Amino acid sequence: MLTDLHVHSNNSPDADSSVIEDCVSALEKHIGILAITDHCEIECFEKENYERAIKQSFFDVLRAKDVFAGRLEILQGIELGNMLSDLPKAKEVVHARPYDFVLGSLHCLKGMQDFYFLDYNKQEPKKLLATYFDEIEQMVDEGGFDVLAHLTYPLRYMNGEYHQNIDIKQYKEPITRIFKKIIQKGIGLEINTSGLRQAYGHCLPGLWTVSLYHDLGGEIITVGSDAHEKTQVGMHIFDGLRLAQKAGFSVVHVFRARKPFPVPIAL
Ligand SMILES: [Zn+2]
Numbered sequence: 001m002l003t004d005l006h007v008h009s010n011n012s013p014d015a016d017s018s019v020i021e022d023c024v025s026a027l028e029k030h031i032g033i034l035a036i037t038d039h040c041e042i043e044c045f046e047k048e049n050y051e052r053a054i055k056q057s058f059f060d061v062l063r064a065k066d067v068f069a070g071r072l073e074i075l076q077g078i079e080l081g082n083m084l085s086d087l088p089k090a091k092e093v094v095h096a097r098p099y100d101f102v103l104g105s106l107h108c109l110k111g112m113q114d115f116y117f118l119d120y121n122k123q124e125p126k127k128l129l130a131t132y133f134d135e136i137e138q139m140v141d142e143g144g145f146d147v148l149a150h151l152t153y154p155l156r157y158m159n160g161e162y163h164q165n166i167d168i169k170q171y172k173e174p175i176t177r178i179f180k181k182i183i184q185k186g187i188g189l190e191i192n193t194s195g196l197r198q199a200y201g202h203c204l205p206g207l208w209t210v211s212l213y214h215d216l217g218g219e220i221i222t223v224g225s226d227a228h229e230k231t232q233v234g235m236h237i238f239d240g241l242r243l244a245q246k247a248g249f250s251v252v253h254v255f256r257a258r259k260p261f262p263v264p265i266a267l
């Protein structure tokens with residue numbers, strides 16, 4: 001059984017395909033369980049009218065569940081971005097609807113733009129990364145989400161686009177602290193395969209980091225393509241599963257009604 005637990009529909013401002021198109025693509029790629037996880041960026045919730053988008057996403061998934069019943073299991077997900085900017089709002093969003101699955105993401109540091117927009121020739125990447133792990137830890141302390149999404153996200157740009165060649169191992173200390181906390185809280189770790197189709201060329205996070213999570217006693221892993229259009233659904237999921245296996249895992253997880261269920265890795 002193949003799973004893709006991170007897929008965007010056109011209810012995300014930066015994605016193109018409808019929920020139905022994503023689901024058709026998932027079926028073509030023999031995905032058995034799919035989570036639609038549209039963006040909800042808390043720092044610009046009012047300004048960019050996310051209320052309307054996440055309501056529509058929820059409705060589109062309800063309809064798709066009906067259309068694909070018996071052929072594809074579709075999970076009601078959401079990617080909660082930058083929750084530290086307004087914790088009460090984040091809590092309100094998550095509890096407003098009966099979600100199966102909540103991804104916790106950090107796309108920008110407090111008061112800054114998305115890492116996507118930064119010029120790393122003008123910034124100090126190491127300082128940014130130290131703050132990044134610091135804010136991830138604060139996010140974990142607050143909790144309220146099921147799985148930590150694309151940890152090491154800034155490397156997609158720092159190493160991928162700007163060839164900064166930053167070695168993640170120098171952040172072992174903060175990452176260890178973060179992993180100990182998510183393990184204790186029952187929060188899982190995502191293997192996000194989007195980096196494989198981009199200049200970065202690696203999963204987010206990569207093998208060293210996922211192995212560290214495993215060796216510290218982490219058990220809950222999800223894999224997701226972070227598809228932003230239908231052709232990307234399920235992309236590199238096998239690579240993500242191979243990485244999980246190499247790190248020592250024999251199962252990945254899906255979430256139903258915010259609870260993890262194991263799915264054996266069969267390669
Ligand atoms: Zn994201």
Ligand SMILES: [Zn+2]
Pocket residue numbers: 006008079226
């Ligand atoms: Zn995403």
